[in-house]
Amino acid sequence: MHEKLTELKSRSNQGIPAADKNWLLGEYLDYWLMEVIKPNKKPTTYDLYESNVRRYLKPDIGHLPLIRLSVPTLQRYLNQQLANGQSVRKVQTLREVVSSALTRAMREEVISRNVAKLVEVRDVQNRATIIRPWTPEEARQFLEAALGHQWFPAFLISVLYGLRRGEVLGLRWSDIDFVNMELHIEQQVFRAGGEVRIGPVKTRAGERDLPLLEVIGQLLMRWAKQYGSPTNGLAFTTSTGQPIEPQNYTRAFQRLCAKYQIRRIRLHDLRHGVATLLKDLGVPDKDVQLIMGHSNISITQKIYQHDTMESRRVALDQVGEALLSANVMKRIASADGNTKEHDRHGCRQDCRQTHDTPSLVDQFNSSPEGKNKPATGIPVAGWLNEFLGDLTGNRTRIARMKTRSNTSFGGVQQRVPEVDASLLARRRAWLIGVVAVSAAVKDTRGEETGLAA
Structure with a gap:
């Protein structure tokens, strides 16, 4: 009792009024659904929230006092749902429902913080759930399979326009402008509250005008003469003229795929x-x-556009066209057995010869001068690395030129001894410079030591 009074006093000092009722979480969720969600949200949103509250939240944690709901308690509950086999998306939905309710409770000053915003749900994507839309060939196969179906025009619109299921089923004849060849998307058919309803589209951006493809226009004109008036009612209905149950439309789609092995x-x-x-x-x-x-x-x-193997292939083909010259392509096309052997082992004869020869860096590291080389960080180190790179590159190029004596580079072979002599002179000069730098550094360090002493 003392702790409760202390907490109430602390909340009062912070300007937070005491709640007029000791809510249990389940009681508050019921109130929130009826008084906040149902009057202000779409029926489909209410159905989603109500289902999660009734099936999961109330039976599991509805008995907890709202004011006592803590981050560890809610975190353990969500973790347990994952351990029980619920999908990550389902657990995220549970957290979203609780968070929305607790945000309302904060506005009504029933609680001081929203603990649902402080819990974490791992966000993983199973490779099996990655969306792989139909290729154009698969879409053509489906349309051919659906030709004789009573809802073929609706399936054709779904495939060509990518409309939402409810938007297709909600099309009215008045939404189809055969004069200006336009399609007006304004309403949808959906199930909520245990019945099929007709209402506005999902968002304001969903209200849109699209060009009516000629093939769709011709098909719908024939459909209108056979099944309905071009000015009144839904374009696609059941045999009794009622809106099509959305789930039945999905089942018909899946049955066609199964029947024709798509x-x-x-x-x-x-x-x-x-x-x-x-x-x-x-x-x-x-x-x-x-x-x-x-x-x-x-x-x-981020959600609806996906890469495909064909798009990746086209992209990399364009990279190849941009970077591979006609001469390189010709050489690859006319490659002999030696080149194939190189491709298999990842190295041609000339680069194998180069790899068998110790690099200048290795030679220097094993030499007396290399063992006494300046420590890393001396300004000359960067210049030495650059210089070594130049020498190594020249040596590799020379080695490659030596292996091409039977090619059109025969003239270069005559200059190889001259270049070798030049490289030898540069290497000697370089080694002398390294020794001089090392000596200078030692002298400098000796002077600094003497000054410090």
């Missing part, structure tokens, strides 16, 4: 495929964003 993907992955194909075709990212109906271009780039 690589299975999610229906939503068609959006990823369109965004990726537009990227590969060189369409500017801003145009792709508007076509997809994304509120932020980063969503388009």
Whole structure:
């Protein structure tokens, strides 16, 4: 009791009024869902939050006092959910629900901090979950398989435009402008509260106008004459004229893939495929964003656009075209067995000869002068490294020229002795310089020691 009074006094001194009720977490979540989420959020958002509260949060930690909910308690709970086999995304959703509720509780001055913002959930991506959209060939196979299906026009729009499932099912005849050849995306069909509903699109950016492809326009005109009026009602309905259950549309898509043995993907992955194909075709990212109906271009780039083996192949082919000259390509194409042997072992005869010869650095390190070389950090060290690099490069080039006596470089062979003599003179001068520098450094250090003494 004393500790509780002390805490209440401390909160009062901080200007935090005492809560008028000792909430349990489960009680507050119920209040938050009914009074905050349901009146102000979309039905689909309410359904998502309510499901997670009812199935996970209330049964597991709903009995805890709201004011006593701590970071360690919530961290252990989320870790246990991961250990029980829940996906990282599911655990992230649980944290988001709790965090949203606790943020509201802070505004109502029921609690002083949001502990959900302080817990951590590991963010890992399983390679098995990496999205691999259909290639254009796979998309063509699906459209051919779906030709005889009653919802073929809807599938065609999903594949070509990458519309969200609800946006396709929510198209009205009034949204299809056959005169100006435009498609207006304004509403969607979705399931919420146990029933199929029609409402506005996901975001304001989702309200968009798209050009109506001629092939789509011709198909929809025939569809309108057969199934509905071009001015009233939904373009795609059940046989009784009701909105299509979104999940039934997904099941029909998956059944077609299974029947015709087309690589299975999610229906939503068609959006990823369109965004990726537009990227590969060189369409500017801003145009792709508007076509997809994304509120932020980063969503388009980071989530919906994927690299493909073909795009990587094209990119590296362009690198090769830029860097490989016609002469190099000709030499590679006409390579003999010796070159193939080089490719296999990673070294030609000339570079093997060079590798067998100790470098000037190794020779110097093993010499008496090298054992007494100046310590690293003396200003001359950088110049010596650069000088060694020049000598090593020249020696390698000379060795290569020696091995080409039966090629068109025969004239160079006559100059090899001259260059060797020049290199020998430079090496001698270099060794003398190193010895002089070493002696100078020793003298300088001796003087400094004497001064210090």
